[in-house]
Structures are given as C-alpha cells and as structure tokens.
Amino acid sequence: MEDGKLFLHFGAYGNACIDSESGKIIWKNDEKKLWIMHENGPGSSPILWKNLMIFHLDGSDRQSIVALHKDSGEIAWQTKRSGEMRENPQLQKSYSTPIIEEFNGKPVLISCAADWVYGYNPENGEELWKIKYGILGFSNVARPVVGHGIIYLSTCFSKAEIHAYQYEGLATPKLAWKMTKGAPKMPSPILVGEQLYVVNDGGILSVVNAKTGELDWRERLDGEFSASPTYANGLLYLSDQAGKTMVIRPGKSLQIIAENELEGSPHMASFAPFKNSFLIRTDRTLYRVGQ
Numbered sequence: 001m002e003d004g005k006l007f008l009h010f011g012a013y014g015n016a017c018i019d020s021e022s023g024k025i026i027w028k029n030d031e032k033k034l035w036i037m038h039e040n041g042p043g044s045s046p047i048l049w050k051n052l053m054i055f056h057l058d059g060s061d062r063q064s065i066v067a068l069h070k071d072s073g074e075i076a077w078q079t080k081r082s083g084e085m086r087e088n089p090q091l092q093k094s095y096s097t098p099i100i101e102e103f104n105g106k107p108v109l110i111s112c113a114a115d116w117v118y119g120y121n122p123e124n125g126e127e128l129w130k131i132k133y134g135i136l137g138f139s140n141v142a143r144p145v146v147g148h149g150i151i152y153l154s155t156c157f158s159k160a161e162i163h164a165y166q167y168e169g170l171a172t173p174k175l176a177w178k179m180t181k182g183a184p185k186m187p188s189p190i191l192v193g194e195q196l197y198v199v200n201d202g203g204i205l206s207v208v209n210a211k212t213g214e215l216d217w218r219e220r221l222d223g224e225f226s227a228s229p230t231y232a233n234g235l236l237y238l239s240d241q242a243g244k245t246m247v248i249r250p251g252k253s254l255q256i257i258a259e260n261e262l263e264g265s266p267h268m269a270s271f272a273p274f275k276n277s278f279l280i281r282t283d284r285t286l287y288r289v290g291q
Contacts, residue, residue: 002048003218005068009055011278013067019051027073035279037061043095043141048108049122052076057232058113059095063099065111066117067125077125082218083116083132091115096140103149103167110146112153114138117165119173129172135161142188145229148211150176152196156185162198164213177213182206188228188270192236192250199225199233205254219254221246230278243267243282249287262287 001007005026008016014030036059046055052067063081066234068074085092096112097107098121108128109120115137119128137155143155149168155161160183165173191197196210203221208214223240230237231250239245243262249255265282272279277290 002070007044007046007053008050008281009042009044009053011037011038011057012046012059013042015046015053015055015073017070018157020046024064027071029068029073029075031075032278033078034066036063037089037093038095039090039093040095040139045097047098047100049100049109050120054096054098054100054109054122056096056098056111056113058092058096060089060093061091061111063094064191065109065125067119079120079125079127080152081113082127083113083130085114086136090140093138094140097143099144099146101146104169106169110144110151111141112140112144112156113275114140115172117153117163118146131165131173133161133163135159139185141186142184145189145191146193148194150210152189152191152210154156154183154185154189154198159199160185162189162196162208164196164210179208179213180207182210182218184225186226190236192229195250197229197250199229199237201225203240205238212284213217214247217253228270230271230273232273232278237271237278239271239280239286241266241268 006020012035016028017026036057042055054067066078093175094113096119098111105160109122111118114197118130133155139157139268142154162179162183164176166176167173182204189198198206206218227239247258265284267282269281280287
C-alpha cells in the first residue's frame, strides 16, 4: 500500500495495482514469462522500493527475482537464479520475501532462495554475490532480518538452521555463527536490541545474543506456530495456529505478560500493526484488535 494505491502479487496468477478508494484497476500484469509452477500455490509477498515492485518467482521449474515498474506494471528487470540447483524439482522452489537494506553505503536486495542466499543491486537486478547454505534448504518461508551489520536467516526445509552472516565492512558476507537446534521452517526470526528471538514451528522459543550466537535462554511454548513474532510498544506477540497469542517482555528470561485467544478458526498469518492495534487474519475472519 502506497500513496492510495494497493499493489497485489498473486505469483504466477498475475500482479495488479488498484486505487484503494475506488477499487479501479490501474494496471495488471499476467505475462506468460512470469509464469512458474508453485506446486503449493504462491506464498511470497512483494516489496516496494523507489519506483519498483519487487518479488520472487521461485518455482519447481524456473527460479528468478523480478521487478515491475510501479506506475505501469511493465517488467523493469528479471534476474535468473545462478546457483546450482538440486536435481529434484521439489527441492528448487521457495516462498520467501526479499528485503532491501543498506550495507557499506549502498542498498542491497537480500533474497533467500532454495540452497542459496543472494545479494542484488535493486536498481537493475545485477547479482552482487551469492552464498550456499551448505545444507539442504528449500521451500523457504521465513524472511531474513538484519541488524548490527549482520544478515540473519533460516534455511527452512528440510532441517532448518539459523545462519548469521557478517556483511558490514566486507565485500561479501561471511558466516559469523549459526544455530543448528530449534530453527524455524516458517516463522521469521525477529531482532530486538542485541537479542535474536526465534520461535520454531513446534513452539520452541530460542533467544540468542545477536552478535555472538550464544544462547541466552530457551523455553517450550504451547502450540504450533506459522506466524512470525511481532514487536510493538516494547512487547513481543507470538500467535500459534490455534489462535492463542502470548505476550512476552523481552529480556534474559521468559516473562509472560498476557495470553489471549481468538475462538474458532486456525491462525497462520502474521499480525499487521495498524495505528495502536493489530489486524489479524484467520482462515475465515479478519479482526482488528486494540487495547
């Protein structure tokens, strides 16, 4: 959403921009060259940067990252993944969402794909670098996060690991540390100060020192998790698939402030902060929850 325009990405089914007040379609793009085989349906989200809408197209048949012009929907650039892929097509797909952050004085598009994390120039899609995870990593869902000059990511399926790559001050990111136990396949990690909070699909919450990777503490929460944690007003919100949200205070131990539950439908989507409230989507209902 930007300047009264809603930008939509439906994977191989197409892209569109609509006027958020009138609902009028400003443009749409369903070019065949943007078609891929998602296998499980599209899952990644687009990002907006300057005059571009950028998104992943990592299918079991073809893999690339694409930028459309925001004003017209026309393709600005499309860059194929250059990393060597595994022979099994099911191990070539990915569903992650890219981010753009500044490193060494320049914007870098950070993009997690099957088996590799890539860095691109967001202006033109030029590949700047790529790093192989060193283990099987595919069907990527979790989004990377950055801080302290470091890129943090989960390798996702099959056996997930958290990798931390030092980038600031280096031409190419270098592995600083990794966490091999308790990493998520779907929820994204979140950085709060000098602590990295990681809840995995099975409800294990791990908190590590973001600079060293040293474990501060680890606790088992009830439930299974798909949604990523949200940090707001000094508190962390973790919502499980059954609709129960645990509110915790960041720190050196687990401090539960409150627990709340939405009745009924399963909940897999992350919270969307809106003013002093959250927009929460279940598989059947959209809620706005405030104080």
